[in-house]
Amino acid sequence: MRIALFATCIVDAMYPATAKATVRILERLGHEVVFPSGQACCGQMHVNSGYLKEAVPVIANHVAAFDTADYDVAVAPSGSCVASVKHQHPMVARACGDAALEARATAVGTKTYELSELLVDVLGVTDAGAQLGSYFPHRVTYHPSCHGMRLLRLGDRQSRLLRTVQGIDLAELPEQDQCCGFGGTFSMKNADVSSAMLQDKAANIESTGAELCTGGDASCLMHIGGGLSRQGSSTTTLHLAEILASTMEEPASVIGEVRVSTGKALR
Amino acid sequence: MTTFLGMPALPAFGSGNLFAGESFPTAAHRELGNAQLRANLGHATHTIRDKRQAVVAELPDWEQLRDAGSAIKQAVMARLPELLEEFETNFTARGGVIHWARDAREANEIVAGLVRDTGETEVVKIKSMATQEIGLNEYLEEQGIGAFETDLAELIVQLDHDKPSHILVPAIHKNRTEIRDIFLREMPGADPALTDDPSVLAMAAREHLRRKFLTAKVAVSGANFALADSGTLAVVESEGNGRMCLTLPETLITVMGIEKLLPTWQDLEVFMQLLPRSSTGERMNPYTSLWTGVTEGDGPQNVHLVLLDNGRSAALADEMGRSALHCIRCSACMNVCPVYERTGGHAYGSTYPGPIGAILSPLLTGIEAEENNSLPYASSLCGACYDACPVKINIPDILVHLRSVDVDSKRGKKKVPSQMDVGMKAASWALSSGKRLGLVEKGLPLGRLAAGPDRKITKLPGIAAGWTQSRDIPAPPAQSFRDWWAKEHRNAGGAPGTPGTPEAGPSRTPSPDTKETPQ
Numbered sequence A: 001m002r003i004a005l006f007a008t009c010i011v012d013a014m015y016p017a018t019a020k021a022t023v024r025i026l027e028r029l030g031h032e033v034v035f036p037s038g039q040a041c042c043g044q045m046h047v048n049s050g051y052l053k054e055a056v057p058v059i060a061n062h063v064a065a066f067d068t069a070d071y072d073v074a075v076a077p078s079g080s081c082v083a084s085v086k087h088q089h090p091m092v093a094r095a096c097g098d099a100a101l102e103a104r105a106t107a108v109g110t111k112t113y114e115l116s117e118l119l120v121d122v123l124g125v126t127d128a129g130a131q132l133g134s135y136f137p138h139r140v141t142y143h144p145s146c147h148g149m150r151l152l153r154l155g156d157r158q159s160r161l162l163r164t165v166q167g168i169d170l171a172e173l174p175e176q177d178q179c180c181g182f183g184g185t186f187s188m189k190n191a192d193v194s195s196a197m198l199q200d201k202a203a204n205i206e207s208t209g210a211e212l213c214t215g216g217d218a219s220c221l222m223h224i225g226g227g228l229s230r231q232g233s234s235t236t237t238l239h240l241a242e243i244l245a246s247t248m249e250e251p252a253s254v255i256g257e258v259r260v261s262t263g264k265a266l267r
Numbered sequence B: 001m002t003t004f005l006g007m008p009a010l011p012a013f014g015s016g017n018l019f020a021g022e023s024f025p026t027a028a029h030r031e032l033g034n035a036q037l038r039a040n041l042g043h044a045t046h047t048i049r050d051k052r053q054a055v056v057a058e059l060p061d062w063e064q065l066r067d068a069g070s071a072i073k074q075a076v077m078a079r080l081p082e083l084l085e086e087f088e089t090n091f092t093a094r095g096g097v098i099h100w101a102r103d104a105r106e107a108n109e110i111v112a113g114l115v116r117d118t119g120e121t122e123v124v125k126i127k128s129m130a131t132q133e134i135g136l137n138e139y140l141e142e143q144g145i146g147a148f149e150t151d152l153a154e155l156i157v158q159l160d161h162d163k164p165s166h167i168l169v170p171a172i173h174k175n176r177t178e179i180r181d182i183f184l185r186e187m188p189g190a191d192p193a194l195t196d197d198p199s200v201l202a203m204a205a206r207e208h209l210r211r212k213f214l215t216a217k218v219a220v221s222g223a224n225f226a227l228a229d230s231g232t233l234a235v236v237e238s239e240g241n242g243r244m245c246l247t248l249p250e251t252l253i254t255v256m257g258i259e260k261l262l263p264t265w266q267d268l269e270v271f272m273q274l275l276p277r278s279s280t281g282e283r284m285n286p287y288t289s290l291w292t293g294v295t296e297g298d299g300p301q302n303v304h305l306v307l308l309d310n311g312r313s314a315a316l317a318d319e320m321g322r323s324a325l326h327c328i329r330c331s332a333c334m335n336v337c338p339v340y341e342r343t344g345g346h347a348y349g350s351t352y353p354g355p356i357g358a359i360l361s362p363l364l365t366g367i368e369a370e371e372n373n374s375l376p377y378a379s380s381l382c383g384a385c386y387d388a389c390p391v392k393i394n395i396p397d398i399l400v401h402l403r404s405v406d407v408d409s410k411r412g413k414k415k416v417p418s419q420m421d422v423g424m425k426a427a428s429w430a431l432s433s434g435k436r437l438g439l440v441e442k443g444l445p446l447g448r449l450a451a452g453p454d455r456k457i458t459k460l461p462g463i464a465a466g467w468t469q470s471r472d473i474p475a476p477p478a479q480s481f482r483d484w485w486a487k488e489h490r491n492a493g494g495a496p497g498t499p500g501t502p503e504a505g506p507s508r509t510p511s512p513d514t515k516e517t518p519q
């Protein structure tokens, strides 16, 4: 299958290892990966902040980058960006009265999958250890991000894949379906509330004794990881794709300094 | 007097207790500092939402019921004027009197006038969101009329001269010791030996209320539903105090928002399944009272209904937002909301807190009302409210819609654009082309430099300061994925692609970049 990778802006710029891991997984399954280089961002930040006018060129760019490309399905290692592509792009196009863009956006959305959705539903991965060689001998806890869980209805696809990774010690996260408090510009506009939510999420993560918290959204993980780091926690975050791509021969790097010198506690 | 106001060409926005006195972030900051409140709230919301989850899971057709509830409400909104007329005809034919109120002031004046006509100076009340919304108690007090709340939680809040902070459990922010202290201080004739045992407290309230019920000649109520085909009103409650108000006095005055209509009795069937399970987590609520006009020799002989607009026509005119009027005030959305759970209801300012309040208040008052334009941002858009809502109000989408109305309403009005405006414009430019994003990413090594030797960015300026208030940002990578891909691709023999052109990856598996640190 020819699979187009939508790296998402945050993964492209901040977490290239997540995109590389996604490529590795797909190639290991024998698929060809293409990268439509016109892509940039899904525009979710603009839409969610109410800047629809500014969102339109971003959305139009995404639609143009993907509807001219030659591929069978598109994939992104981010539930919220996929939800934006599927749900918000047609919605914004409709709100702006651009029927042609709406139709093209809908077509692109239909072909776009979140990573675990593609692996489980389309590529038939039921056992990551056996089919991908996934090996990750660490204690891990998992946070299902809101948009994957509620907008995409990913269900247990992500945790099912994680459970089949060899060597993994998966600890259940208490109150896992609670929002981590990121919410894009919410974390700046309502910084106090966002911090309070993050504080509870971090405490729940710490209570599991996990070395790492994983999930399917780089942005939520950046937020959670940033909070853990500020608290001086030794727990870090790592994207699901990197755990799935990790093998005995090529283990994902989880060692690296993550502690912060300031060590200030969350407010 | 029955005058049909109809749909004014330019619907007026609502007034009364719908406005926040300060911005949400400011109020939230203060409320977050109250550790007792957070503990009380966290405990209470968790208990109710677990109960709700359990009874909802019992019903195999819960999703179909939600669909039905949503469809009925949509149909009601589509023909609200004619349903209201049908209701008016039937209610009047059975001896009731209808009054139309455009806003809070009109509604208050109508109620006060009706009480005055009876010659009474006291009324008993059953918990009603509509009368909270219009500030009826305060208005009646100004007119020399005492209004006594009879719902236990509402009574506690009233005795404490406080405001409700939850639409179903108005005293959710108080614990039982605080309640005992309020009773001792404010309840006439309270036993000085009162303990904080819930049953002792309930008995004390019961004695207090009994005295009121047996003497009151006038009652004021709200209504959960109104059935157009028969002119019937319905109140759903747990304690039976509402039923005392609805049956004992001679005069009953109901205040109800115009959106509460259902076309037929049959439709009530759906909502009687949706409401109790969603609100109190019960299969069925203990008391459901239905009344249709006047029955000679039984119950109140003067039955009035004040139909309240107060911004509802305006909300109805907002095509994207109008489904907020489907709300049956069950409170399920606030019980699952992570923002509400931490700030409590007072942070929202209006009578309607939580996710529904964040959309309903600005819809009723107009988003231009400065007091309410921070409310649509009081959400991380996690979607828990939409999942819980028994009538499937898509609160996250309406929040986004209201944010866009807010942003647009400010466009051009400001002399100097805000930091947010500037940032969003710049980001739009950078993110609407792969080439431009690639250019911006060339600056990543700079960010790496800024991060310093511990590879963390711990302080950002301006609006981004909110982020670094409690979070670090990892140092950016040395190379973006885009650059890495282009290089790999070139090494593999292909030419770097042009925008919009897919570039096939190298056929070999690229080796992992071990230099990357965890996120």
Ligand code: SF4
Pocket: B278, B326, B327, B328, B329, B330, B331, B332, B333, B334, B356, B385, B388, B389, B390, B391, B392, B393
């Ligand atoms: S919006 Fe929905 S969940 Fe919230 S109170 Fe109204 S009906 Fe209940």
